[in-house]
Amino acid sequence: MNLADLRVGAQMSAKASGLEGVVVAETRLSHVDGERGELLIAGSRAEQLALEDPGHFETAVERLLQLGAGEPQPRVQEQLAEARVRAFARLPQLGHALCLPDAMDALLATTAQGSAGSDALGLLGALPVYVAAGVRLRAGQAAIAPDPTRRTAQDFMNMLALPENAARARALDSYLVTVSDHGLNASTFAARVVASTGSDVMPCVVAGLAALKGPLHGGAPGPVLDMLDATTNSEPRPWLERELAAGRRIMGMGHRIYRVRDPRAFVFERALARLEREDPQKSAISARLAHARELERIAEALLNERHPERPLRANVEFYTALLLEAVGIPRELFTTTFALGRGAGWLAHVAEQRQTGRLIRPAARYVGSMPD
Numbered sequence: 001m002n003l004a005d006l007r008v009g010a011q012m013s014a015k016a017s018g019l020e021g022v023v024v025a026e027t028r029l030s031h032v033d034g035e036r037g038e039l040l041i042a043g044s045r046a047e048q049l050a051l052e053d054p055g056h057f058e059t060a061v062e063r064l065l066q067l068g069a070g071e072p073q074p075r076v077q078e079q080l081a082e083a084r085v086r087a088f089a090r091l092p093q094l095g096h097a098l099c100l101p102d103a104m105d106a107l108l109a110t111t112a113q114g115s116a117g118s119d120a121l122g123l124l125g126a127l128p129v130y131v132a133a134g135v136r137l138r139a140g141q142a143a144i145a146p147d148p149t150r151r152t153a154q155d156f157m158n159m160l161a162l163p164e165n166a167a168r169a170r171a172l173d174s175y176l177v178t179v180s181d182h183g184l185n186a187s188t189f190a191a192r193v194v195a196s197t198g199s200d201v202m203p204c205v206v207a208g209l210a211a212l213k214g215p216l217h218g219g220a221p222g223p224v225l226d227m228l229d230a231t232t233n234s235e236p237r238p239w240l241e242r243e244l245a246a247g248r249r250i251m252g253m254g255h256r257i258y259r260v261r262d263p264r265a266f267v268f269e270r271a272l273a274r275l276e277r278e279d280p281q282k283s284a285i286s287a288r289l290a291h292a293r294e295l296e297r298i299a300e301a302l303l304n305e306r307h308p309e310r311p312l313r314a315n316v317e318f319y320t321a322l323l324l325e326a327v328g329i330p331r332e333l334f335t336t337t338f339a340l341g342r343g344a345g346w347l348a349h350v351a352e353q354r355q356t357g358r359l360i361r362p363a364a365r366y367v368g369s370m371p372d
């Protein structure tokens, strides 16, 4: 379906609930092919951008923002580093917002309070500072100042007091690139809707964060790790069967667009395979990977029995959980770490949406009662 079919799509939308298959924007930023399992980000294959080209988040940010805004983006790495330093200086004014018990709530509140009036790079650079400072302050520890000579991934690890480790920083960089954009997913759509009203950048990002928090979108990787823990010393099949019998979904499985395995799962497997060779914790990583592959195989078979008409395969969140765990990111920060990467896509989509100048305002079919 293309933009010309927009009206047809709008008529279909009441039937195809959840706007499935409805095209509401044209974008140069990313392309998701759900049948072939391909993802292009800023014109490159995701695996190439994340693992080879040169695999740095700053490169993805620069290319996405340039495409979104339609103009060159100079000094992206420096601007992000300067934004981290400025955000750190603002922390004392953020008070209770940083200490909200849920990491995503804290990121939402600190972004709203600390980044009003920021430009795109100022906002994107502040996110890792808010996340890292929040988790440390909630644990009663002092926030660690950013180091502007580092790139985002390395500095995020530094601000979390994780050990210096180039291989893990490279894996985190690959992660941030891979999740930086993904078509019109729910949080990107939310950000674009807000941008279409003429609002400024901060509320667009807050809208993206709010949508990302939900377990059907960015909230799944923590529960994936809980599932791996719950099945480590027992047979996964009965556990999975109990979950399904109770009407619960298997986290990290299924996708709105992909009918094959999510290509991002392959990217993360490759990044994990590198760590499996180089990391001091290589045997723990290998054991987790072997268990995850077994769990994935059984979950896929069980879901296939229940839904032979709709292939439900591993999605990005399944191997996100393993990758972020191997890097040393605390489980409670998985969704906020997703936001650090996806923030690039939100901001590029906001810039792209502004070029159209058209309010996004779909219709609803009224099915309520009429007055007598």
Ligand code: COA
Binding pocket: 018, 215, 216, 217, 218, 220, 248, 249, 250, 251, 252, 253, 254, 255, 256, 257, 303, 307, 310, 312, 315, 316, 317
């Ligand atoms: N476990 C069990 N059943 C699942 C499932 C899962 N992970 N994903 C989908 N299904 C089932 C639904 O229960 C539904 O069955 P029903 O028709 O008998 O009720 C059917 O498959 C279609 O589900 P639907 O919610 O219409 O598909 P969707 O395209 O809207 O859902 C997701 C996409 C991602 C929301 C969904 O697959 C899901 O909830 N996955 C688990 C959460 C997750 O991993 N989120 C991260 C996404 S990247």
